[in-house]
Amino acid sequence: MTVAPGETLRMLRERKPLVHQITNYVVMNETANATLALGALPVMAHAREEVEDMVALAGALVLNIGTLSPPWVEAMLLAGRAASARRISIVLDPVGAGATSYRTDTARRILAEVDVTVLRGNAGEVATLVGVQAEVRGVESIATGSVPAELAAAAGRSLGCIVAVTGPIDHVSDGRRSLSVANGHELLAGVTGTGCMASALTGCFLAAKPDEPLEAAAEALATFGVAAEDAAHDAKGPGSFHVGLYDALAALDPESLDVRARIE
Amino acid sequence: MTVAPGETLRMLRERKPLVHQITNYVVMNETANATLALGALPVMAHAREEVEDMVALAGALVLNIGTLSPPWVEAMLLAGRAASARRISIVLDPVGAGATSYRTDTARRILAEVDVTVLRGNAGEVATLVGVQAEVRGVESIATGSVPAELAAAAGRSLGCIVAVTGPIDHVSDGRRSLSVANGHELLAGVTGTGCMASALTGCFLAAKPDEPLEAAAEALATFGVAAEDAAHDAKGPGSFHVGLYDALAALDPESLDVRARIE
Amino acid sequence: MTVAPGETLRMLRERKPLVHQITNYVVMNETANATLALGALPVMAHAREEVEDMVALAGALVLNIGTLSPPWVEAMLLAGRAASARRISIVLDPVGAGATSYRTDTARRILAEVDVTVLRGNAGEVATLVGVQAEVRGVESIATGSVPAELAAAAGRSLGCIVAVTGPIDHVSDGRRSLSVANGHELLAGVTGTGCMASALTGCFLAAKPDEPLEAAAEALATFGVAAEDAAHDAKGPGSFHVGLYDALAALDPESLDVRARIE
Numbered sequence: 069m070t071v072a073p074g075e076t077l078r079m080l081r082e083r084k085p086l087v088h089q090i091t092n093y094v095v096m097n098e099t100a101n102a103t104l105a106l107g108a109l110p111v112m113a114h115a116r117e118e119v120e121d122m123v124a125l126a127g128a129l130v131l132n133i134g135t136l137s138p139p140w141v142e143a144m145l146l147a148g149r150a151a152s153a154r155r156i157s158i159v160l161d162p163v164g165a166g167a168t169s170y171r172t173d174t175a176r177r178i179l180a181e182v183d184v185t186v187l188r189g190n191a192g193e194v195a196t197l198v199g200v201q202a203e204v205r206g207v208e209s210i211a212t213g214s215v216p217a218e219l220a221a222a223a224g225r226s227l228g229c230i231v232a233v234t235g236p237i238d239h240v241s242d243g244r245r246s247l248s249v250a251n252g253h254e255l256l257a258g259v260t261g262t263g264c265m266a267s268a269l270t271g272c273f274l275a276a277k278p279d280e281p282l283e284a285a286a287e288a289l290a291t292f293g294v295a296a297e298d299a300a301h302d303a304k305g306p307g308s309f310h311v312g313l314y315d316a317l318a319a320l321d322p323e324s325l326d327v328r329a330r331i332e
Numbered sequence: 333m334t335v336a337p338g339e340t341l342r343m344l345r346e347r348k349p350l351v352h353q354i355t356n357y358v359v360m361n362e363t364a365n366a367t368l369a370l371g372a373l374p375v376m377a378h379a380r381e382e383v384e385d386m387v388a389l390a391g392a393l394v395l396n397i398g399t400l401s402p403p404w405v406e407a408m409l410l411a412g413r414a415a416s417a418r419r420i421s422i423v424l425d426p427v428g429a430g431a432t433s434y435r436t437d438t439a440r441r442i443l444a445e446v447d448v449t450v451l452r453g454n455a456g457e458v459a460t461l462v463g464v465q466a467e468v469r470g471v472e473s474i475a476t477g478s479v480p481a482e483l484a485a486a487a488g489r490s491l492g493c494i495v496a497v498t499g500p501i502d503h504v505s506d507g508r509r510s511l512s513v514a515n516g517h518e519l520l521a522g523v524t525g526t527g528c529m530a531s532a533l534t535g536c537f538l539a540a541k542p543d544e545p546l547e548a549a550a551e552a553l554a555t556f557g558v559a560a561e562d563a564a565h566d567a568k569g570p571g572s573f574h575v576g577l578y579d580a581l582a583a584l585d586p587e588s589l590d591v592r593a594r595i596e
Numbered sequence: 597m598t599v600a601p602g603e604t605l606r607m608l609r610e611r612k613p614l615v616h617q618i619t620n621y622v623v624m625n626e627t628a629n630a631t632l633a634l635g636a637l638p639v640m641a642h643a644r645e646e647v648e649d650m651v652a653l654a655g656a657l658v659l660n661i662g663t664l665s666p667p668w669v670e671a672m673l674l675a676g677r678a679a680s681a682r683r684i685s686i687v688l689d690p691v692g693a694g695a696t697s698y699r700t701d702t703a704r705r706i707l708a709e710v711d712v713t714v715l716r717g718n719a720g721e722v723a724t725l726v727g728v729q730a731e732v733r734g735v736e737s738i739a740t741g742s743v744p745a746e747l748a749a750a751a752g753r754s755l756g757c758i759v760a761v762t763g764p765i766d767h768v769s770d771g772r773r774s775l776s777v778a779n780g781h782e783l784l785a786g787v788t789g790t791g792c793m794a795s796a797l798t799g800c801f802l803a804a805k806p807d808e809p810l811e812a813a814a815e816a817l818a819t820f821g822v823a824a825e826d827a828a829h830d831a832k833g834p835g836s837f838h839v840g841l842y843d844a845l846a847a848l849d850p851e852s853l854d855v856r857a858r859i860e
Binding site: 086088093096097100101104105109110111112113114115116117118121122125126139310311312313314315316317318319 | 620621622623625626662663664665666692695696697698699733734735736786787788789831832833834835836838839
């Protein structure tokens with residue numbers, strides 16, 4: 069078990085893995101730009117006619133249910149099964165699970181039919197998926213009865229994958245081993261799609277370090293958190309913070325990243 | 333009749349209402365971020381499978397026809413009828429009505445089948461919907477024969493809802509009472525989707541003040557206009573103005589908003 | 597043959613042509629804002645029910661296959677045939693051709709069934725479409741065996757339209773005459789959708805100067821490149837560069853544009 073975000077970032081920038089994203093309409097531009105700013109290559113493709121071909125070129129697949137409809141669900145399942153068969157790492161972002169049964173059911177179906185490597189969501193979404201009571205208002209987690217660290221570990225055990233519960237402190241667990249990440253900034257909550265960006269960057273890190281997915285997931289969240297801390301420095305509000313995030317991701321220095329990452 | 337945008341903003345930030353938006357692909361990120369910057373919670377959901385569930389959680393529904401297709405029209409009608417039945421406030425933004433008959437017919441159909449609280453459009457779009465001659469080029473109002481204040485009042489009477497005709501001066505009327513709003517900045521015309529943002533913020537204000545929708549609509553436009561004035565201050569052009577809009581919305585101070593709002 | 601980007605820009609800003617874009621979800625906001633910042637009017641419409649009506653109002657049509665699915669392909673063909681019949685200029689951006697056969701086949705089908713005026717792509721995409729070996733990873737051109745200037749000329753001859761191969765130097769050719777454009781900045785590669793913006797601006801220039809499409813295409817690329825040079829000046833990274841691009845497009849001065857354009 070080696071946690072070394074700077075080294076993973078260095079590899080990622082050298083290899084420039086392709087990260088195939090089937091994501092929601094709201095954040096497509098944002099997750100593509102975050103992927104590119106970090107140093108990987110994004111591609112968005114959702115047609116049944118091409119998702120299996122596209123994912124075959126990719127180092128990781130990111131599935132995000134933020135603006136679902138049946139053809140997109142079908143595409144996610146097709147791409148997910150193809151990625152599973154090729155042992156390509158898969159991230160699932162269950163946006164809004166708990167708010168409507170369509171979202172909850174779709175997230176469960178993907179977890180059942182696809183070899184999800186990392187499930188990344190907020191506490192309400194993850195709690196919903198393991199049957200714990202939670203309040204999800206739209207795509208925001210309002211309240212859960214769970215302690216986040218315990219929720220991540222319990223969900224990891226119950227779902228048989230790595231679970232990343234993000235919030236003021238992020239908790240990443242495979243059910244046996246757990247890591248916490250204390251980087252980030254409260255302005256992240258003021259910009260839509262920052263959770264989706266965290267999922268996209270998790271895909272990038274998995275593509276660079278597929279053999280240690282627990283570490284890769286924690287490194288991704290720490291890296292995004294450090295970039296957020298940098299972006300907050302000169303921000304006047306959510307608009308300039310959002311712009312600064314891309315500048316900060318592109319400017320990340322692997323060596324100082326290792327020093328600044330607060331992974332335990 | 334109380335016009336008090338600062339007080340409404342304060343309530344909105346305290347209650348954080350969920351604003352369900354079925355809107356166009358071009359502006360989804362922008363209207364979500366404007367909603368969030370103001371202090372409400374956006375959610376975008378358009379699948380027939382979930383719109384009725386989602387709108388049941390919402391304080392307001394915003395329907396925007398900017399990039400229509402049949403499944404989206406169906407979703408707007410389903411969500412709109414569910415919101416009508418629950419007496420949830422509804423904003424309709426008839427983007428491009430007058431440019432193609434598909435847009436004009438869809439806007440009319442929504443007005444007929446849904447209890448629209450506020451119709452917000454430019455002069456050309458609104459004129460089209462009440463049968464007045466207008467030139468709409470794509471999504472821009474080029475010319476109408478009407479005086480905007482009279483158009484808003486006539487449309488309010490004819491459509492039986494509140495009509496907000498936005499432009500250099502905004503005019504809001506329910507056909508009997510009318511308000512004008514003199515806030516804003518010409519840079520708003522240089523960024524795509526600022527009209528759509530105005531509609532989204534109208535939804536936020538209706539969610540906070542559902543019992544006085546005429547006042548709420550005028551307050552929303554004044555608030556957006558004041559934010560635009562702030563954003564224009566340091567802008568070098570449409571790009572930095574756009575970013576500054578989110579910063580300005582988040583930084584709005586309720587007390588000075590009451591002083592600066594030019595609602596008559 | 598007159599190359600005069602400043603004069604074309606002046607005409608464009610005076611006439612404000614409508615540019616109908618059927619483009620991908622990732623860049624819709626970006627290409628709309630670039631179109632608006634330059635001085636033209638964008639409209640996005642993709643429903644089979646309205647594309648023929650909408651394109652009839654337009655000065656140019658831009659087709660972009662970045663996030664394809666069958667209803668969108670159908671809409672592109674309908675709009676493209678209607679534009680061909682009316683002799684409206686058409687730009688095709690074959691995003692990701694070569695990455696999947698669905699994209700390659702769709703781009704070929706559009707080229708066969710629609711009178712494309714300008715095909716604008718990267719070297720890998722264009723090479724794929726003329727049967728030259730190329731490596732396309734997602735939507736990035738990784739390698740081709742061709743010299744770009746020769747590729748543009750050969751593609752222009754073989755496809756019977758103007759071909760713009762963009763890269764560090766852009767090459768525009770109708771197969772007989774060729775122009776090269778040496779403006780631009782490496783930060784363009786760090787923001788998603790800048791190629792799509794170049795295609796959108798090519799549509800704007802064609803709308804302003806339909807009778808000299810080779811010159812118009814080169815002028816568009818030079819203009820976008822000059823704006824990129826300006827935006828790079830104060831940029832701290834890809835985020836602030838992206839924002840600065842819109843400011844720079846809006847601030848372009850026609851006279852200095854003529855001096856700074858490096859078209860040969």
